[in-house]
Amino acid sequence: xxxxxxxxxxxxxxxxxxxxxxxxxxxxxxxxxxxxxxxxxxxxxxxxxxxxxxxxxxxxxxxxxxxxxxxxxxxxxxxxxxxxxxxxxxxxxxxxxxxxxxxxxxxxxxxxxxxxxxxxxxx
Numbered sequence: 484x485x486x487x488x489x490x491x492x493x494x495x496x497x498x499x500x501x502x503x504x505x506x507x508x509x510x511x512x513x514x515x516x517x518x519x520x521x522x523x524x525x526x527x528x529x530x531x532x533x534x535x536x537x538x539x540x541x542x543x544x545x546x547x548x549x550x551x552x553x554x555x556x557x558x559x560x561x562x563x564x565x566x567x568x569x570x571x572x573x574x575x576x577x578x579x580x581x582x583x584x585x586x587x588x589x590x591x592x593x594x595x596x597x598x599x600x601x602x603x604x605x606x
């Protein structure tokens with residue numbers, strides 16, 4: 484059974500940093516594309532960052548480029564999202580997702596999902 488277990492969300496002041504973790508069981512993340520999405524209530528799930536299944540190619544939404552970094556720790560079977568210089572508009576529920584091949588921004592294409600972790604940014 485595949486599980487993506489998320490941790491690391493919480494409350495942070497604007498300008499601060501958080502690191503989200505997505506630890507997998509039943510699935511080897513180094514052999515899958517992994518992405519982070521976020522969602523506000525009543526809004527469409529939004530692509531934040533992704534890392535391809537082969538190598539370490541990463542892609543970011545324009546809104547987070549230069550502030551967020553996605554990375555993968557193969558030994559820990561975990562993917563991280565380091566979020567720096569957080570803004571009020573970054574507040575949302577964040578989800579990690581994995582897929583055998585797809586690494587793009589369409590959330591409907593991903594097969595495996597974490598349960599989400601809230602990020603709150605105070606101004």
